Amino acid sequence: MHEREALFNLLKDAEKIAKVLQIRPFSLYLLGGSACILGEYLDRATRDFDILDLNYPSQVGKVLRFLGDFDLLEYESTPIAPSFKERAIKLEGFEYIRVYVLSKEDIVVSKIIRLDEKDIEDIDKLMPSCNKELINKIIEEILSRKDFFETKKKRFLEKLEIFRVKYDV
Amino acid sequence: MYRIFCESYYNYIKNFEDKGAKDEYRYKIAKVFELIVDPQKFYKEKSKNSETYQNLCDLLCYMKENIHRYPKFKAFLWTLESRQIEPVYCGKTPQNVLEDQAKLANMFLNLMYWE
Numbered sequence: 001m002h003e004r005e006a007l008f009n010l011l012k013d014a015e016k017i018a019k020v021l022q023i024r025p026f027s028l029y030l031l032g033g034s035a036c037i038l039g040e041y042l043d044r045a046t047r048d049f050d051i052l053d054l055n056y057p058s059q060v061g062k063v064l065r066f067l068g069d070f071d072l073l074e075y076e077s078t079p080i081a082p083s084f085k086e087r088a089i090k091l092e093g094f095e096y097i098r099v100y101v102l103s104k105e106d107i108v109v110s111k112i113i114r115l116d117e118k119d120i121e122d123i124d125k126l127m128p129s130c131n132k133e134l135i136n137k138i139i140e141e142i143l144s145r146k147d148f149f150e151t152k153k154k155r156f157l158e159k160l161e162i163f164r165v166k167y168d169v
Numbered sequence: 170m171y172r173i174f175c176e177s178y179y180n181y182i183k184n185f186e187d188k189g190a191k192d193e194y195r196y197k198i199a200k201v202f203e204l205i206v207d208p209q210k211f212y213k214e215k216s217k218n219s220e221t222y223q224n225l226c227d228l229l230c231y232m233k234e235n236i237h238r239y240p241k242f243k244a245f246l247w248t249l250e251s252r253q254i255e256p257v258y259c260g261k262t263p264q265n266v267l268e269d270q271a272k273l274a275n276m277f278l279n280l281m282y283w284e
Contacts, residue, residue, distance in 0.1 A: 048240070053172065061173075061280040071244040074171050077251040149251035 003045055004037050008091075010049075011038075011099055014066045019096045023059045027098040029088055031073070031080075031110050033122075039089055039101035042125055052080065063097075076149055079113050079156050080106065081141035087134075105134045109142065112163045113156045123167070132169050139169075170241065170278050171248040175206040177282035181273075198270050201225050208252045220261070229256035231267040232274065239271065241278040 011028075018025070032050030036042040048069035056064075056072070064070055080102075087103035102110070108126050111119040139160065142148060148156075163169065178199070185196040204211040204225045214222035229249070232242045233256050249255065276282065 053170075055172070058176070058280075058283045061283045065280055069240065071241060072170050072173060073244065074248045074251075077171075077248045151251050151253060 003043070003047075004040070006047065007034050007038055007049075008093070010047075010067055011091075011094070011097075014063045015094055015097045017066050018063045021059075021062055023063060025096050025098070026056065026060055027054065027100060029054070029084070029100045029102060031102045031107055035101040035107060036122065036126070038091060038099075039104070041104050041107070042122060044122075052078065052084075076147050077152055079110055079142050079148070079152065081109070081138040082145065083138075083141060103134075105130050105138055109135060109138045112139075112159050113152065115159045115162060120166075123163075127167055135169055170245045171252075173280065173283050174202075174245065174274070174277045177277035177280070178202045178206050180282045180284055181277070195269075195273075198266060199273060201228060201270060202274070205249065205254060208254065211252075211254055223259040223261045224266075225254075226257040226259045227262040228267055228270050228274075229254070230258045231271055232256070235271060239275045239278075241275065242271075245274075245278055 017023075029052040030038060030049060031052065032048075033042075033044065033046035034049045037044065037046065048071070049067050051064070051070055051072050053072040053074055064072070084102055084106050085100075087106060088100035089103065091099040091101065104126050108123055108130055111123055115123075142156065143153070145153075181199060182196070185191060185193060190196060201221055201224045204214055204221060211222070211225070214225075229246065232239070233246060236243045236246075246256070
């Protein structure tokens with residue numbers, strides 16, 4: 001089965017569960033590989049969802065379990081700009097829950113902190129269609145965050161130098 | 170996953186405490202997670218190089234080495250690193266205990282005790 005269809009169907013099943021269990025509708029903001037596939041930014045294999053933790057109540061856990069492989073990413077440990085919601089793209093086809101994928105630029109910047117082989121491969125493919133001005137704005141916002149762990153900010157800054165040289169940003 | 174891990178830990182521990190079952194093995198092996206859910210306690214125990222601190226360090230090493238078996242450990246260790254709670258090999262904890270603690274941590278991360 002096509003990767004996008006498989007991921008989409010998992011989310012649709014999760015939506016059905018939320019509806020049946022009468023769990024209050026909620027939003028999911030996806031990043032990482034699943035967001036790249038669902039947003040049609042990239043076509044590669046992955047079945048795991050990286051979801052930003054929006055302080056969900058535990059009832060939402062009943063729904064998330066249906067996604068199989070997922071991680072709830074802690075905002076304070078993740079290089080995400082506070083304005084990420086303004087650029088996120090809402091996926092069509094959901095009536096009960098709301099599913100968003102982060103913009104390409106937000107996803108690229110979120111990968112800077114690791115910059116391992118897989119990340120570089122993704123960034124190489126994403127960068128040609130990215131807005132570099134927006135990438136710089138996102139980076140500035142992240143560096144201004146007071147709620148971003150210092151240990152992570154330090155790591156981000158180290159990798160940022162490499163990123164800037166490699167991609168002329 | 171850090172927030173959910175902490176909430177799950179308290180739910181898990183409460184089960185035993187409510188039943189007055191503090192002598193049970195599954196309660197005792199979970200106590201090491203106290204240092205995860207309370208970073209101040211972690212720093213305090215680290216400064217004393219206590220047995221609990223060494224047990225946690227061994228566990229974090231075990232978790233890091235077993236990310237292939239328990240993929241959720243990767244993102245979780247990332248959040249611990251943010252708090253400067255990092256793996257250091259001490260070699261003081263028996264393998265069977267580490268295995269059981271890792272399984273329990275994985276259950277927390279799979280939302281089994283998030284209720």
